[in-house]
Amino acid sequence: xxxILLALSLLAILLTASSGVGGDKKSKQPTAAQKKIASAIxxxxxxxxxxxxxxxxxxxxxxxxFAEVIGKVLANPTHHRDLESDREAYxxxxxxIIVIFNPRARDKGTCFRPNAKLKYYQNLK
Numbered sequence: 009x010x011x012i013l014l015a016l017s018l019l020a021i022l023l024t025a026s027s028g029v030g031g032d033k034k035s036k037q038p039t040a041a042q043k044k045i046a047s048a049i050x051x052x053x054x055x056x057x058x059x060x061x062x063x064x065x066x067x068x069x070x071x072x073x074f075a076e077v078i079g080k081v082l083a084n085p086t087h088h089r090d091l092e093s094d095r096e097a098y099x100x101x102x103x104x105i106i107v108i109f110n111p112r113a114r115d116k117g118t119c120f121r122p123n124a125k126l127k128y129y130q131n132l133k
Contacts, residue, residue, distance in 0.1 A: 038079035045109055045116055046082060050075035052115020064121045078119045081107045087126070092133050099129040108132070 038046060050071045058064045059074055068074045085098040091108070095117070098107040104125050110117040122128035 035080065036083045038083040042082040043075070043079050046075045046078035048116035049078050049107065049109075049119055052113075052118070054115070054118045054120065058118075058120040062120075074119070077105065078107055081105050081119070082109075087129055089132075097129060097132050099126065101126055 055071055055074050059068050065074065065077065068077060081098050081100045081103075084100065085107075086101040087097075087099040089097055091097055094111055096109045098109070099105070104121045105119065106122055106129055107119045108117045124131075
């Protein structure tokens with residue numbers, strides 16, 4: 009009887025882990041600072057160039073939608089690193105979205121989907 013209970017307990021643990029309940033890493037919400045950066049980038053050149061002209065983000069229907077996309081990448085990148093000139097690169101490999109934060113730029117940076125995917129991120133300096 010003890011072995012059956014132990015086996016059932018182990019089975020329950022395995023089922024819970026495989027279903028994502030309890031063991032699933034939830035997405036973080038952007039901080040106030042990340043939202044401010046996302047808003048600045050979304051209201052800059054990126055929206056017109058990458059959303060409107062190049063149609064890289066078909067689900068984005070407004071600047072606010074774009075700011076939300078950018079904020080999610082800033083809060084949950086799969087890759088992040090510092091670049092030259094005080095810039096930072098945030099890359100989400102699942103969605104192939106890169107955000108480059110440039111505190112010195114008027115619009116604070118850019119956001120787009122690079123054709124070279126992760127290789128683009130790796131080649132940034």
